[in-house]
Amino acid sequence: xxxxxxxxxxxxxxxxxxxxxxxxxxxxxxxxxxxxxxxxxxxxxxxxxxxxxxxxxxxxxxxxxxxxxxxxxxxxxxxxxxxxxxxxxxxxxxxxxxxxxxxxxxxxxxxxxxxxxxxxxxxxxxxxxxxxxxxxxxxxxxxxxxxxxxxxxxxxxxxxxxxxxxxxxxxxxxxxxxxxxxxxxxxxxxxxxxxxxxxxxxxxxxxxxxxxxxxxxxxxxxxxxxxxxxxxxxxxxxxxxxxxxxxxxxxxxxxxxxxxxxxxxxxxxxxxxxxxxxxxxxxxxxxxxxxxxxxxxxxxxxxxxxxxxxxxxxxxxxxxxxxxxxxxxxxxxxxxxxxxxxxxxxxxxxxxxxxxxxxxxxxxxxxxxxxxxxxxxxxxxxxxxxxxxxxxxxxxxxxxxxxxxxxxxxxxxxxxxxxxxxxxxxxxxxxxxx
Numbered sequence: 129x130x131x132x133x134x135x136x137x138x139x140x141x142x143x144x145x146x147x148x149x150x151x152x153x154x155x156x157x158x159x160x161x162x163x164x165x166x167x168x169x170x171x172x173x174x175x176x177x178x179x180x181x182x183x184x185x186x187x188x189x190x191x192x193x194x195x196x197x198x199x200x201x202x203x204x205x206x207x208x209x210x211x212x213x214x215x216x217x218x219x220x221x222x223x224x225x226x227x228x229x230x231x232x233x234x235x236x237x238x239x240x241x242x243x244x245x246x247x248x249x250x251x252x253x254x255x256x257x258x259x260x261x262x263x264x265x266x267x268x269x270x271x272x273x274x275x276x277x278x279x280x281x282x283x284x285x286x287x288x289x290x291x292x293x294x295x296x297x298x299x300x301x302x303x304x305x306x307x308x309x310x311x312x313x314x315x316x317x318x319x320x321x322x323x324x325x326x327x328x329x330x331x332x333x334x335x336x337x338x339x340x341x342x343x344x345x346x347x348x349x350x351x352x353x354x355x356x357x358x359x360x361x362x363x364x365x366x367x368x369x370x371x372x373x374x375x376x377x378x379x380x381x382x383x384x385x386x387x388x389x390x391x392x393x394x395x396x397x398x399x400x401x402x403x404x405x406x407x408x409x410x411x412x413x414x415x416x417x418x419x420x421x422x423x424x425x426x427x428x429x430x431x432x433x434x435x436x437x438x439x440x441x442x443x444x445x446x447x448x449x450x451x452x453x454x455x456x457x458x459x460x461x462x463x464x465x466x467x468x469x470x471x472x473x474x475x476x477x478x479x480x481x482x483x484x485x486x487x488x489x490x491x492x493x494x495x496x497x498x499x500x501x502x503x504x505x506x507x508x509x510x511x512x513x514x515x516x517x518x519x520x521x522x523x524x525x526x527x528x529x530x531x532x533x534x535x536x537x538x539x540x541x542x543x544x545x546x547x548x549x550x551x552x553x554x555x556x557x558x559x560x561x562x
């Protein structure tokens with residue numbers, strides 16, 4: 129697998145580089161543990177400053193110039209969720225005068241749910257796997273990035289890019305994520321390496337947008353023994369839900385031009401999704417409920433216009449209200465992310481494919497081009513910069529890492545391979561055939 133590539137002043141002995149990656153296994157595990165121990169679950173999304181305090185000195189030690197970019201409070205307070213603490217983003221730059229490469233990771237994670245067999249903040253190693261919240265999605269990639277930076281510094285490896293690492297806030301909730309702020313403020317340049325990917329041979333082509341719709345149906349409370357005096361908000365929300373479910377059928381019959389990776393029950397192409405996900409109503413069985421609140425999560429394909437998404441939901445609610453005795457209804461929209469396209473046919477994406485073929489032994493036939501039903505802040509980057517030059521690779525594997533679930537984990541071997549991928553990507557002008 130060893131190859132040599134030219135660089136200013138000599139050659140790179142990749143056998144020696146990879147031997148050093150293997151020798152730093154213990155340091156990589158400890159770095160993972162220190163990062164995972166910081167609780168950045170969102171909401172509330174606290175401790176961004178604590179994590180940046182840990183990371184920033186390491187980037188400086190390895191020759192990066194750093195800057196903390198704090199999002200103005202009036203911008204993130206507009207997110208209708210219970211958030212706490214400063215939204216501190218870290219930008220770390222290395223090099224000057226070469227083509228730029230933005231490297232992206234988000235620092236927040238989803239909350240902890242029941243069912244963990246290991247400490248979710250422990251980054252414990254069991255049977256070759258590292259367990260912890262965010263180890264796959266996607267704080268673990270920060271440990272890989274820092275380990276690659278350490279090896280570059282130790283061996284004097286010169287990147288072929290000007291590296292711009294952006295470690296960002298609030299991806300797991302959207303609306304106003306940190307990378308969008310950085311993109312609007314000029315810190316982000318294309319191409320972008322998004323480390324929210326996997327070690328699977330998957331080429332992402334874009335993703336659905338996402339919006340949460342909160343629908344509150346209003347009635348009148350009274351004693352349940354005299355229900356004729358009230359208006360039951362749960363019962364009067366049923367006609368609204370019937371119309372929403374009819375709309376769900378129409379929406380989910382649509383298809384994007386983007387293909388979807390084969391999976392049990394999955395369609396051949398990316399589709400919109402319409403989910404009635406949360407319902408709140410009632411306080412006691414002897415009180416007729418005065419309100420019923422329903423939250424719909426709507427995922428929309430790149431071919432759909434967001435304005436039409438809103439219009440369809442409002443019209444369905446209106447149709448339901450025509451058949452309901454409810455006194456009133458309120459509808460609000462929280463747009464988390466737009467939909468977007470990214471290309472798999474630009475130099476960064478091609479180089480990454482060559483690297484993965486070289487390190488994993490994948491063939492061209494192994495790579496699957498697919499859209500994603502999930503949503504991501506890369507859509508904000510693509511929209512703001514007007515670019516589709518985004519490539520993705522990360523630590524997890526789709527079938528086993530349980531991102532967002534209990535016992536989230538990655539293979540330790542994949543964490544080391546990710547370090548090697550980054551070193552190749554940053555420092556090799558080109559990759560020899562596998």
